[in-house]
Amino acid sequence: MTQRIYSFGGGSADGSTSMKNLLGGKGANLAEMSSLGLPVPPGFTITTEVCMQYLDGIEANKSSFYTSRGAGAGAGIMEGVTLGAPPPSDPLLPDGLMDEIGTSLATVEAITGRSFGDAANPLLVSVRSGARQSMPGMMDTILNLGLNDETVQGLAAQSENPRFAWDSYRRFVMMYANVAMGLERAQLDAIVQADMKRNGVTEDADVTAEQWMALVPKLKDRVQELKRRPFPEDPLEQLAGAVRAVFSSWNVPRARFYRKENGFDDRWGTAVNVQAMVFGNLGDDSATGVCFTRDPKNGERVFFGEFLLNAQGEDVVAGIRTPQPLNREGGDANTTLPTLQEVMPKAYEELVAAYEALEAHYTDMQDIEFTVEDNRLWLLQTRTGKRTGQAAVRIAVDMVQEGLIDAETAVRRVSAAHVSQLLHPTIDPSAERTVIARGLPASPGAATGIVVFTADEAVKQAAEGHDVILVREETSPEDIHGMAAAKGILTARGGQTSHAAVVARGMGVCCVAGCKEIVVHERQGFFETRGDRIVTLREGDLITLDGGAGEVLLGAVAVSTPELASSGLTELLAWADGFARLGVRANADTPDDAALARSFGATGIGLCRTEHMFFEADRIAAVRQMILAEDEQERSRALNKLYPVQRADFAGIFRAMDGLPVTIRLLDPPLHEFLPHEGHEIEELAQVLGVPISRVQAQVEHLREANPMMGHRGCRLGLTHPSIYTMQVRAILDAAIDAQREGIDVRPEIMIPLVGAEAELKRLRDLTMRTAEQVFLNREAKVSFLCGTMIELPRACLIADRIAEHADFFSFGTNDLTQTTFGYSRDDAGFLKAYTSAQLGILQSDPFVTLDVQGVGQLVEMGTARGRSGKPDLKVGICGEHGGDPASIAFVHGAGLDYVSCSPYRVPVARIAAAHAALESP
């Protein structure tokens, strides 16, 4: 028969850390600690298999499961339970389990010298759940199980502390009634509150032993009244109920939801840990605390923790009393409270020895719970400690240097989220958030600052030393200086590809865009929210943006900015690169962005969007002139103005990326994006260009599109306006020759966007090659370059074999591909919030954040396979926002692509994710 219960304690154990799946994380670690000879209160673990057997039994409602009537400790008692009046709703535990529990309890009794249910010398136990992964939502803990009207007397006598005994008893009754019998906490709390009020007491601490004693029967009566069954007096019945409660908690909705969210299997089940109680609240020689083997905030190698004298674990969690530091090194420098080292030097020494042993054993930072009972140290739990990104990196790198772990382990241990945390300011997760409006999470990071409504004001206030948040209906190229001066940008209109979003991401400034829940009155100098909570904010008021969540928060909220230089990230990512197969390029549009991307370790530029150069103040006029041109001659004049500017830009990028490939996408957006749409802007433009207002208006009207995302853009523009692409190709290749003559190793890759038909690419490749020949002839020089295409339409994936005939490379534009595959407009997908909500649950995640493997992924695989069918060495990458998303990177790795490209600030994240993908792929 399979072993169903694993004992631990007294310096040995049946189980070990390697049995996490069977014993849960907590049980496995308790066993491991016990085997290591560390002081662990004895106990046993009921396996996760039993849990699933139990739950399946309920499911099947099978008669083969029944409570034991056999022999063993407490067998008679169990018989009583069975013969009594068990409510019909009580499901039966697997056959023989209670016998085995009795046997295991006997072992604990032997080690502790106490007896379960013994009136004079009672053994009390805690019962805890424990799955293979820590999982909020399930039942946590029942303490002091085994207390009843008899054993409480023994506890009082033994501890010589009746108040402690009765307090423990009433706590147990309340906890058990809540978690094992399903009562609302509030239903018993009300009785406690009423009693305390009658007794004129306001704090728990002031309640006397007698008062607690008087309360217990009242609590039990209330349980009987509400549940129509008595509170169990029999300790074994209590234990059976607690085990059932732990098992059942596996299937409560919150746990199910959490598993679904995290992709955990419903068949894992939870183990049950039953462990002898130790008490940190027996007096001033007792204490309870939590410690970390290194600082979980910054990763410093310092022993760090907190404790409370004369307290139980739940008091530490409740946070009513201020905890004291373990020692001076790891504590808050400002505190003067005595340390554990000072008040209990022996226990402290034991704890230090234990933490050193545990960290050395587990070779990772541990989060340890301990209790000191009458000066004796007990370890209740150890687990791998949660940590900030900064700490994760520091610990991983330090441990490699200390020889504890190897580089691969270090890389595996640092998650992409850890790296991301290191790169952007983040809102303190414990800070209170008053969300007043939600928009699109357009650029990550967080910032607090005063509201300003114009770019000029942003510059002025910033110069005076204020942090500013620029709030606009929408931004335009004229706002660039203000955007650069701001810490954050908030717009009411525009999507993920709006001017504000694009520029903010490029600058690494946080941005919430398309926030339809605000109405901006720029001229009057205020904005209003119009969601659930109506707030009016004026110039100078403080707000906070969370660009990662797309939220606007009222007032200042603590924001932390990590220190990058000393973080160890550079070393860690260098190791990561050694494991990764995927290259990581950056999306960068300017020489500055390119330099930034390179500093973050980009192996090239995967997407340089030439149009973003068009938006800058010195260029936009020429761009508009080009668009408004009435004939080829006029267009040509305008293009001639743009040509030297683009050439200089490209040369700058080539210099920044010396030796690395630079993929430059030819003009992509529809022309109307470059024209103003408001009356006064149109008038100004007409004046600047010296053309009639009506002409500008007519052209704006003419170019307007019902669905611009699917309109006259990309290669469609290149085909109908070949002079634009010709100018761009000239500028790229002339710039490449310029840089090459300076000794730069240039590797231009010209990319044609939005190809959906073979002839589109064929024609534009021809145009590119003809133009190149011309340039090379004129300059009497040559550069090697590639000419490829973005694959961003379903049709392109379907006919990728034909398209590949004219392409040196493919770059999947997964943003647009997601839009067209789903038929979702990224700028309008408000309904996606509902779609990814637990309530509707249509989609597991936002497909614009994490690549939709089921649909879009199929197309990426199809496009890659078909593209390579006739051209096996076709270079293939992706350059959508997904290029920086870890789950998407794992998919892209699996699909056999060559590289990802993402915004510069995501490059480090993508590098670690690429390493993980390689390490975790079979």
Added chain:
Amino acid sequence: MTQRIYSFGGGSADGSTSMKNLLGGKGANLAEMSSLGLPVPPGFTITTEVCMQYLDGIEANKSSFYTSRGAGAGAGIMEGVTLGAPPPSDPLLPDGLMDEIGTSLATVEAITGRSFGDAANPLLVSVRSGARQSMPGMMDTILNLGLNDETVQGLAAQSENPRFAWDSYRRFVMMYANVAMGLERAQLDAIVQADMKRNGVTEDADVTAEQWMALVPKLKDRVQELKRRPFPEDPLEQLAGAVRAVFSSWNVPRARFYRKENGFDDRWGTAVNVQAMVFGNLGDDSATGVCFTRDPKNGERVFFGEFLLNAQGEDVVAGIRTPQPLNREGGDANTTLPTLQEVMPKAYEELVAAYEALEAHYTDMQDIEFTVEDNRLWLLQTRTGKRTGQAAVRIAVDMVQEGLIDAETAVRRVSAAHVSQLLHPTIDPSAERTVIARGLPASPGAATGIVVFTADEAVKQAAEGHDVILVREETSPEDIHGMAAAKGILTARGGQTSHAAVVARGMGVCCVAGCKEIVVHERQGFFETRGDRIVTLREGDLITLDGGAGEVLLGAVAVSTPELASSGLTELLAWADGFARLGVRANADTPDDAALARSFGATGIGLCRTEHMFFEADRIAAVRQMILAEDEQERSRALNKLYPVQRADFAGIFRAMDGLPVTIRLLDPPLHEFLPHEGHEIEELAQVLGVPISRVQAQVEHLREANPMMGHRGCRLGLTHPSIYTMQVRAILDAAIDAQREGIDVRPEIMIPLVGAEAELKRLRDLTMRTAEQVFLNREAKVSFLCGTMIELPRACLIADRIAEHADFFSFGTNDLTQTTFGYSRDDAGFLKAYTSAQLGILQSDPFVTLDVQGVGQLVEMGTARGRSGKPDLKVGICGEHGGDPASIAFVHGAGLDYVSCSPYRVPVARIAAAHAALESP
């Protein structure tokens, strides 16, 4: 050795009609006529194989092809050619061909009793090209070949008509120089004109024999000067040149383009027909003409044709003289010109005998060219006559009744275009078109009328008996009465799915929508065009719309409206249905549309768009109230107003479709489509609903989308606003029960639009089923119904297996599927005109008209295969505009779908196309 030349004439022939591929259509028919004993001038046909051999030889520039030096008629002459100075550009004819030509000429000489190149009794020939399909662009005809300075004398003597001889000669020189030597016509015309001017003559007819005689050497000198080679005097050299010219004309750009357009193979090649000349211009006992065995305009069984006395074929074509009728029955009733029957009774009798023999032989209406030379009838050509749609149907049906052909042949002979012509008024193809603006071809048909700018004015003018064209910036539901009164609708804004387009198609009224080339000033009562030609048109001015081409024409243009009842179409389509495998359903939104569809033979409703019901004047207010509702209660009140209206509509449709399936799509468009967008309309709406203007404005603003096509619509709306779908399902099923209680056989199919994720359909199917249970419980009745989905997103095709688990049927919405697969917005795809132009040639055809087999078709096949993988009997149809397009129907048939659905007016077209698809599939 393969036979390279086939002779005909003198009552026999080497070839026959069945050898069309080898001899071309013309050559095969000449052979067939000759075999039938009909009077055909003798001649021979050089095969298409020789043509390809010749062209391949040029291609390969192989030395193995050379002109003959062997024996045979004219061998010496050929030798002369070879030994003379053939310009190096003259490619060589295949080895031995000229020998064979000589042999064949000898046969002709024997039959005619004349000799080729003989100075006294010269044989003259015509040389014509002739591929297996008639193909414009290739060389047409060289007449009178064999004339030179010597033989012209013989012709003059024999005909006793020197003017005729010299006129023939100068014509031959001009024609030959043009088509065989590559001179521009104008280069010789100029000399003729100059000569005539000098002689004081303005008409050809007034030029004397001497003047023509004097002209010939000047023409020849000019040829020598321009081509640096003499005009060939030698008749065999002339013939060799003409043969080369015919062969080469196969590859001229126009011919290549025409073949590409029509999907003809470049390897077919053309035959060369060399035939003894007969002259219709020898005097008043000679004539030339064209006749049809039935009337090609209406199909009436009457012998019909025209002729000119004393003329050559080209004079008939030139149209300078008014032709005379063949007889009174077939002629224009108003003409008093003498008929052929009157002036040449014998030739007429022979012609009647010939036409009867030919029609009986070919069992199809023939288009015959004939010449009478000195009272003797010659047949020059017979071919299957082109005909209008009306004639095609009439002839096919009549011929079945006459026992000439079977029903299958009749069905094969009537093209989809023929049927379409029968259903809509069309612009006379020969009418002059002054196109002043182009827009989207939103609803087919054509109409001429006076311009009006308001719906009221349209009604008023129509009541006074005027045909009116309603011209609007865009239409709205308030314009319905004016649209119904108009013959045609023209809008400046909006796409194929705009209100104007949708309503016009439903009404069968022609419509040009989204005509960006006009600016409408409704209040001032005029509109202006702004394309190449600026025109201002005021109220009351006449314009013509061509809804099929999307063109606006200046003034009145002849429009013909076919007579449907007596056309024979009903019988023909009944035969067609017997051959078709695909069902043909209709897209119909109202009981009237449904009845119309049924009258056109629809086998069900494939798409009933519930939202179009929402636009009607009595409903739109409730729809808007529903959209502006601030809470569920208010929304519920509005939905309760809509419910009875929808229920009544559905009941009406079920009645009209008794016994046939009715697929009803739940609400699909984004809500903002139902709201007004102009200031004054918003004010009015606020007043009507009694809500603040700001609330309407705010909601309009809130619902606005950057790309509404990909926005919050379809099932996305159904999921976020379940009360709307619930109301609709209730209305459908209550209506079904209502109708069923009246004895109607109802077959509702509820269709969920825009599904892209499995959970969308699962949830909405659940909602549908729950609602159905409720309805059935309330009514104490049941109806059978299906619940399925539209497949209109690439992702739906990719995961069709999962979606099919929750669907009883699939209906491909190929409009949206085309939009998303290509990333084209149908409302903005102005660039598609450039894409399908010959100049760019990116796409073969507009993918919104003909389904893109390469891309969208792949998805349709994938979706069908995956959908049926787990559910083999899944019913699958398509309901996009492609459902009425013949090429798309052929694809859909091949893809194994069950039905197509199209607009009522396309149902007959689809029925014939479905039959063709079945008959032509292997």
